[in-house]
Amino acid sequence: MARYLISFDDGGMDHIPTAELPEVGKATHAVAQEAVDAGVFVFGAGLERQQASVVSTDGMVTDGPYPETKEVIGGFVVVDVASREEALAWAARFAASCRCAQEVRELLPDPELDAMLRRADRRR
Template sequence: MPRYLISFNDGAMDHIPAEELPEVGRDAHAVIQEAVNAGVFVYGTGLERQQASIVGTDGVVTDGPYPETKEVIGGFVVLDAASRDEALKWAAKIAVSCRCAQEVREIMPDPETEAMLRAAGR
């Protein structure tokens, strides 16, 4: 079954007043519970705002924030969905619950990595 990344940009929820955030959290968790119950949820979470570290090919680490970066991921969900249409329907539910637009991308399967995981018992 294809996997899909559903994500939103950091700052996409900044328009939500602080007093509404508990309700947003409840609504988002209700959609996640629905996805768990439907057997499509793989993983999802929010990301710390602009706390990235970049590790170069030479091993040099540069810590953010990076103000020149226009868009970074603020949170994401990975789903096993039967089709892109199904993933888009889940993204619509997530968009309503989080009160912000969601981006949907199919995750490219990697048979070699999948074989490594199976061999490791995962």
């Protein structure tokens, strides 16, 4: 299994009339519930539309994103699926429900981090 980030750009849903947003939210939550029921949903969220902060390696905090940034993430879902094709199929479902294009990127596997998370889960 591989994890994929399915995301959309901030502003990707700006074309949707405000009155239709509850319907879009309901449709998107229904797809998320289907992903949960299928056992592939890992995590997802929308991001607040606000200025980000950038923390450098020396701990200095500045306002971001950098001026040359053209697009920032507006929301995302992480799925754990058997193939890229399956991730693309889920992305298509999320794109239809939230009425905006989705970007799909595979997350790098990190067995050490996965082991840390399993140990933390056992302690809960």
